[in-house]
Amino acid sequence: MTEMAQEDKRIRRIYVTEKATAVVGKTLESVNDWADIILKGFTNEERDAAEQMLIRMACNALDHIVEQRGKE
Secondary structure, eight states: OEEEOSSOTTOEEEOOOHHHHHHHHHHHHHHHHHHHHHTTTOOHHHHHHHHHHHHHHHHHHHHHHHHHHHHO
16 A cells, blocks of 8 residues: 655655555565575574675666666
8 A cells, every 4th residue: 555645745655455464474484484594504694794795796786787778
């Protein structure tokens, strides 16, 4: 559900419906389960390093997509 902010019409607030709440919970549960599986045996420092590398890779991918759009 979305709602326009009264104080600034450019702002739209997004809310999860009651029906979607169960889906969100199940999705987060699945993400946490997979994280436990793929990071088994990693130290906290290794987990943090892996997360930072994935964030950098995602940023690189986004930068590439933005650059490519400018060439079209």
